[in-house]
Amino acid sequence: MRWVEATAAALCVLLAVTAHADEVSGGTNFSVPPDPRVVSVPQDAAPLWDWRDAELERGLQHSMRNLGLGQALDRRTLSVALVDVTEPTRPRVAAISGDQMFYAASLPKIAVMLAVFQKAHDGELSISGSVWEAMKAMIRRSSNNASTELMHLVGKSYIAKVLADPRYRLYDPSHNGGLWAGKDYAKAGLWRRDPLSNKSHGATTMQIARFFYLVHTGRLVSPAASAQMKVLLADSEIDHKFVKGLRTTRPDAVVYRKAGTWQNFHADGALIERGDGTTYIAAALTSDSRGRWWLPRIIVSMDRLISRQRPASAAASPHSAGSSAN
Numbered sequence: 559m560r561w562v563e564a565t566a567a568a569l570c571v572l573l574a575v576t577a578h579a580d581e582v583s584g585g586t587n588f589s590v591p592p593d594p595r596v597v598s599v600p601q602d603a604a605p606l607w608d609w610r611d612a613e614l615e616r617g618l619q620h621s622m623r624n625l626g627l628g629q630a631l632d633r634r635t636l637s638v639a640l641v642d643v644t645e646p647t648r649p650r651v652a653a654i655s656g657d658q659m660f661y662a663a664s665l666p667k668i669a670v671m672l673a674v675f676q677k678a679h680d681g682e683l684s685i686s687g688s689v690w691e692a693m694k695a696m697i698r699r700s701s702n703n704a705s706t707e708l709m710h711l712v713g714k715s716y717i718a719k720v721l722a723d724p725r726y727r728l729y730d731p732s733h734n735g736g737l738w739a740g741k742d743y744a745k746a747g748l749w750r751r752d753p754l755s756n757k758s759h760g761a762t763t764m765q766i767a768r769f770f771y772l773v774h775t776g777r778l779v780s781p782a783a784s785a786q787m788k789v790l791l792a793d794s795e796i797d798h799k800f801v802k803g804l805r806t807t808r809p810d811a812v813v814y815r816k817a818g819t820w821q822n823f824h825a826d827g828a829l830i831e832r833g834d835g836t837t838y839i840a841a842a843l844t845s846d847s848r849g850r851w852w853l854p855r856i857i858v859s860m861d862r863l864i865s866r867q868r869p870a871s872a873a874a875s876p877h878s879a880g881s882s883a884n
Contacts (some may be wrong), residue, residue: 693804
């Protein structure tokens with residue numbers, strides 16, 4: 559298949575040098591908080607690109623332009639993706655410039671989290687209490703020190719392998735790349751920029767959406783690991799962007815998210831479980847300094863669009879958003 563050939567070609571470039579992760583000694587299994595709900599879909603379920611919904615995509619275009627963001631869309635300084643996963647086996651997908659790579663600042667720290675869980679699943683490290691706390695600091699507070707520590711723990715080449723793994727394809731050359739974390743979150747520590755866009759920390763909105771879809775459906779590493787990732791993604795300690803926008807307009811929602819900011823670059827991605835049973839994924843990336851003000855408005859507009867276009871059958875959906883990560 560085309561993505562397999564493209565990924566294999568890219569890996570020849572990416573992994574010309576093999577790096578081994580640091581060994582972990584003395585770790586013990588750590589009892590994490592109770593798992594939130596994950597849903598189940600067939601392992602071979604179609605990728606999100608196959609579920610594009612023309613009506614939702616027209617609505618997304620209209621909503622963004624009504625916010626005055628048409629010029630940013632036309633100049634491709636803004637990308638957004640929205641996925642209604644209330645019925646997880648039939649997601650409704652909309653995106654604008656969804657395969658365009660942006661510098662994503664701290665958002666690709668979710669890739670580091672995935673690599674930790676994958677390496678633990680493979681029996682190559684233990685998620686001890688200190689590792690769990692480092693992941694909490696990395697995801698909830700966006701600690702650069704914790705992120706760099708964890709990148710050294712698993713190895714940057716290992717992160718790249720996991721992202722390109724056929725099970726996940728979160729970095730996929732046939733879709734212009736995706737999630738990438740090839741440098742410490744520090745001034746030094748560059749391993750490798752992504753081979754397609756030359757980003758040290760990069761993402762596309764569609765691959766952010768796929769990450770959250772795989773988490774939601776229990777297909778990142780394992781259902782148990784996906785649930786534990788949801789625990790980490792909940793309760794963000796940074797009140798801005800999507801969290802700020804939903805705080806007053808949708809106080810019933812449980813928001814699993816990771817954001818990023820550096821200079822003019824602003825990023826946010828989230829899985830949102832509403833109290834009325836509606837569940838959706840939202841992602842936004844921009845290279846405009848005004849993004850810090852755009853993103854709270856974007857998520858409110860997306861939330862309203864989901865409500866307007868919610869299929870009538872969703873009211874009878876058996877899936878509930880009442881679970882919490884606490």
